[in-house]
Amino acid sequence: MKEAMIENQLRQAEELCKKRNARLTPQRLEVLRLIAQQKSAISAYNLLDLLRQTEPQAKPPTIYRALDFLLEQGFIHRIESTNSFVLCHHFSTPSHNSVFFICNRCGRVQEYTTESIKHILHRMAIASGFSITHNIVEPHGLCLTCIKVQAY
Ligand SMILES: [Zn+2]
Ligand SMILES: [Zn+2]
Known part of the structure; x- marks a missing residue:
């Protein structure tokens, strides 16, 4: 993402936190x-490494608390299959159903919001008497850039 776009997202997060009375500390930001x-x-581990460049005293709980807060606010998503985190591009719709396309080569994650996948899963669940509390759809594969690289 371009620097200006990142700043824009961060401003949006700050505004939402103000409205929600949530404490977005400088560290969480x-x-x-x-x-x-x-x-x-x-991953949380790599984030800690990066954070330590500006805050050498940062410890694992620092990162986990910040991640919990950001997840709660809906600013980031946890990618369960790789145990890592990505920025959400839909700050203003706090609860949405997403499908994450994960590139196995470069690790890029593309988020697509879709309601239909939820309906399909619920229909399947109803048919078997299952009750879904949480669903994760994370297809793995290659992104467009990596498909092109592999073609050569
Ligand atoms: Zn999202
Ligand atoms: Zn890729």
Whole structure:
């Protein structure tokens, strides 16, 4: 993402937190900035490494607390299959159903919001008497750039 776009997202997060009376501390904002700057999903461990460049005293709980807060506010998503985090591009719709396309080569994650996948899963669940509490759809494969690279 371009620097200006990142700044724009961060301003939006600040405004939403003000409205919600949520405490977006400078440290939490910094973690959000670090996630926004990544081209691919990033693990908590790698985030800690990056944060330590500006805050050498940062410890794992610092990162986990910041991630919990950002998840709660809907600013980021956890990618379960790779245990990593990405920025959400739909801040203003706090609850949405997303499908994450994950590139196995470069780690890029593309988020698509869709309601239909939820309906399909619920229909299947109803048919078998299952009750869904949480669903994750994370197809793995290759992004367009990586398909082109592999073709050569
Ligand atoms: Zn999202
Ligand atoms: Zn890729």
